[in-house]
Amino acid sequence: DVKVTQSSRYLVKRTGEKVFLECVQDMDHENMFWYRQDPGLGLRLIYFSYDVKMKEKGDIPEGYSVSREKKERFSLILESASTNQTSMYLCASSFAGNYGYTFGSGTRLTVV
Amino acid sequence: AQTVTQSQPEMSVQEAETVTLSCTYDTSENNYYLFWYKQPPSRQMILVIRQEAYKQQNATENRFSVNFQKAAKSFSLKISDSQLGDTAMYFCASRTSGTYKYIFGTGTRLKVLA
Numbered sequence: 145d146v147k148v149t150q151s152s153r154y155l156v157k158r159t160g161e162k163v164f165l166e167c168v169q170d171m172d173h174e175n176m177f178w179y180r181q182d183p184g185l186g187l188r189l190i191y192f193s194y195d196v197k198m199k200e201k202g203d204i205p206e207g208y209s210v211s212r213e214k215k216e217r218f219s220l221i222l223e224s225a226s227t228n229q230t231s232m233y234l235c236a237s238s239f240a241g242n243y244g245y246t247f248g249s250g251t252r253l254t255v256v
Numbered sequence: 257a258q259t260v261t262q263s264q265p266e267m268s269v270q271e272a273e274t275v276t277l278s279c280t281y282d283t284s285e286n287n288y289y290l291f292w293y294k295q296p297p298s299r300q301m302i303l304v305i306r307q308e309a310y311k312q313q314n315a316t317e318n319r320f321s322v323n324f325q326k327a328a329k330s331f332s333l334k335i336s337d338s339q340l341g342d343t344a345m346y347f348c349a350s351r352t353s354g355t356y357k358y359i360f361g362t363g364t365r366l367k368v369l370a
Contacts, residue, residue: 175356184265186347186362194356202357234301244291244303245358 167235176218262361279348287353
């Protein structure tokens with residue numbers, strides 16, 4: 145069964161901490177994505193990557209960075225966590241084509 | 257810019273009945289794809305159904321079907337014989353051919369009542 149695995153289901157961090165959210169896929173997908181999901185706002189794209197070491201900004205990249213050193217792993221980094229980054233974070237991957245995403249289970253991050 | 261609008265924040269339906277979730281979108285492109293995703297309370301989002309804009313025939317997957325009205329830019333999801341397991345948040349999404357990015361709507365929370 146194909147999978148996108150997010151390392152943490154729940155995470156609580158303090159303001160100002162550097163936070164790493166990890167995502168691993170086992171489907172040899174070229175594309176990987178990070179979204180945040182907030183009530184009433186749907187899913188908003190933070191960053192995506194279409195190849196190893198390649199990345200592009202999405203709609204809300206401020207305060208975030210990403211790393212993709214290997215094809216199967218895509219990390220989201222909050223350089224200095226703030227309370228307005230409290231959210232559900234969803235990782236997804238896809239082939240380079242017309243297929244839909246495969247999503248991870250999500251990480252609910254709370255910044256206190 | 258592309259937009260996707262879901263005007264029904266919440267809906268409910270009796271078990272075994274049929275329900276339709278609305279979605280409208282706005283794009284100036286000719287080649288694009290439309291999707292419905294389901295997010296159950298356990299949170300993992302799964303693809304329900306997909307429609308290529310160049311295909312006139314409406315997509316169907318078992319109890320799920322779409323009503324794709326290209327001129328009206330409407331893409332509704334019909335769930336027949338609703339089951340308790342259909343209780344979830346449903347997201348409509350679009351993607352332009354040749355791009356990586358999907359545009360999601362704000363979601364419709366569907367509750368199936370026993």
